[in-house]
Amino acid sequence: MIKSYGFRFPDSYPELMLIETIGHETITDAAYDWEGRTRQTTGYLFQYTLAGSGWLEVEGQLFEVKKNQAFVVEIPGPHRYYYDPRAGEPWEVIWVRLRGGQMASIWDSLHKRGPVLQLNADAEPIAAWRRLFHDTIKGKLNDPYVQSVRIYEWLLTILRLSRQGHEASRRPDGLPPYGASIAYMREKYGRTINLEELAAVEHLSKSHYCKAFHRALGLSPFDYLNRVRVEEAAELLGGSDLTVTQIAAATGFDTTSYFGKVFKRYVGMTPLQYREGQHDWNVDRLKLV
Structure with a gap:
């Protein structure tokens, strides 16, 4: 079963926000160790923990990224994220790596509230990510303009939650909290x-x-x-x-x-x-x- 996808468009779209890679992975090996300063690619990474935990180091600060937590980093950048097998269980994650000239200000706003964000499993950003992944599989995001609109919508769900400073889940009856x-x-x-x-x-x-x-x-x-x-x-x-x-x-x-x-x-x-x-x-x- 394919669990990750990458996009490469034949033309350049510097004005759009586009997906570099998106996927779902279960990590069990210490070889999973990414040093942000030495990477040759560029972009913006959102990675969310479904189970287990991993580690994120940002400018000398160390964070354990646990279940229902996400981190956001810019690549390349002063960070390292990795898996430690001594955790005793695999680190199951979903991620999306993005690029585009419009990303910088949005990502800066997210990072100021991070780099680790608390998001319930049924929170709208995670539900919206699943829709992105599903539509990637179904071939519905092959148009760069459609893809850019969907990414922007997804980013707004994260900004909304992080700006309000809460971890609220969607209520099953669709009503607002309280x-x-x-x-x-x-x-x-x-x-x-x-x-x-x-x-x-x-x-x-x-x-x-x-x-x-x-x-x-x-x-x-x-x-x-x-x-x-x-x-x-x-x-x-x-x-x-x-x-x-x-x-x-x-x-x-x-x-x-x-x-x-x-x-x-x-x-x-x-x-x-x-x-x-x-x-x-x-x-x-x-x-x-």
Whole structure:
């Protein structure tokens, strides 16, 4: 069974992101030892551990790369990754090595959050890698432009998770993490909501809920709630005759002045400026992301 593939296109596509190699390997031999400074090839490597463990050395720092961990390195570069048979079990990995002029800034962003990344086995970057590998086998990535789009989509799944700083898996019901408390916020945004009741909706302690929510979504529960309130306030500003004070009260803000500060922070203008149309957004609904 073929477990790895390489791509070589007859023409040069320096503006595209392309696959050099992609594959799945079980390593049992100490001969698996790659010194990044002496390699003759160039590119960017993502390697993920399915089972066992290996070692990554980067600029004098040593990392054990365990199950559900990936590393990212640029080739050539000041790194070494290798397998130590004393681990007692094989190192099973999947990988993709990429090239292209657009890769440098993306890889730099990834490496700043690495070089070792924690990714659950059912996390979207791993699912997306499997789709890349499957479509490589089926011959669906032979067009360099199609391949480049797919690589970019895959890279964005990693950037999204690493930027949010969480290790969340996809929920089987397709809902976002902490969907119950999010739904609660969207239903009850017009009144005072405290952390205790949000945590209770998720059946967690207040402390655990706050930390877990931030890890999963990249912002605090109150930041999320304020975004919901500002979205609703923007709709009322554009589609009702309520005063700014009435809208502040209707969307759960304690005072008009606090409402104004929060609205300006998220939208970039005061509620009154938004109502007067001091923007060029021809939209029916404002979404804060």
